[in-house]
Structures are given as C-alpha cells and as structure tokens.
Amino acid sequence: GAGVSQSPSNKVTEKGKDVELRCDPISGHTALYWYRQRLGQGLEFLIYFQGNSAPDKSGLPSDRFSAERTGESVSTLTIQRTQQEDSAVYLCASSPPWGLYRVFGQGTRLTVV
C-alpha cells in the first residue's frame, strides 16, 4: 500500500483481556518500529525489527507485551492481561533499507476499561 496501515484504529477492551494490534508496513521497508504514546506525551519506543535480525525488545515495558513480525511484512503487537495504564495510542512505523526517515501509521487508540 501507499502508507503504513494499522488496525484496528480504535479498540476498547476490558481489563484483563488480551489484545492484538496489527501493522502493515510499506512494501520494501525492512525496518519496523512500535511506539506507545500516552495522552499529551511524546513517543515511547517499544520494539524494533530489522530484516531477519533478532528484534530489539529493550523498550517493552513488561512481559505482558510481545511482538512478532513475519519476514519483512506484517507485525502484530500483543498485550496480555491488559491494565488501565496500557491505555494509549500505539504507533507503528517503517523505514527503507537506506534508512534515516520513518513513515508512521495513524495508530491504534487502545482504551482499557
């Protein structure tokens, strides 16, 4: 597609449930990033995939968070046993092999009630 696509755009879930967020990067972009943005704040890095290398998971806030990516395509971010503090916009971005800029999706707004 022309841009980075994220789904769903909005998700409301009950505390304790698991959620899966999806990101479709731009075709040919080897790098993929997940970020979290709480209301009124900057972006918080979560995880980074580059090609077939092992992902950089250093930003994941707890073991309830995990992410997978199949090759250089779709990625899913999974949050298990959601808590109210997980409420935020989750943003995905991808960048081409030559790097230096990222294209962001519109984000998934997660609300845990």
Added chain:
Amino acid sequence: DAKTTQPNSMESNEEEPVHLPCNHSTISGTDYIHWYRQLPSQGPEYVIHGLTSNVNNRMASLAIAEDRKSSTLILHRATLRDAAVYYCILEARGDAGNMLTFGGGTRLMVKP
C-alpha cells in the same frame, strides 16, 4: 542517548515565517538531526533531516549551527495546517538501536 531541548510551545501568525529552535549540546559526530511533526490525532510525519549543512525541501528548511549544538526548523509561511507538535530528534546513522526516541516537542499554534 544524546538529548534535545525544545520550547514547550510557540505561537505564530498565519503567512509569517516560523523559526523553531532545538538545542542539542551533546550531539556526537555521527548524529543526524531529524524533525518530525504530529498533527492532532495523527501519527508523526517526517519533515526534514540534516547532518552538517543547511537543508531545504518542499516542507521546510533546516539551519544547523556551525558547532552543530543547535538547529532551527524554518517554516517559510505558516498556514493553519502547520499547527502541530514539532519534534527535534538525534539519531546516529548505523546505530543498531535506531530507536528515534521522541521527547515532548514544541506545540506550534498558528493564529489566523
């Protein structure tokens, strides 16, 4: 990580130039200076980046100080659609982390 410092907010009048400052006194020789902006309810959007020389593109200009410890994003004629949060970020090319962590940014308000 090298840090950047930006004013929390700025105001501009429509159709006037806007200069958004960023201080990065601990920048290293391999750090590129990136600017992104985030419009309300949207994901961040790439604006411009540079290393040492000033850069121009269709969206903006980037003026980089000779010592590279500060830079200025220049919007030549602000429009109402330029109202956004502008983020100044440093990233080293070849950095395996490539995290591009965003701070608080500058909220630009444009008055008609």
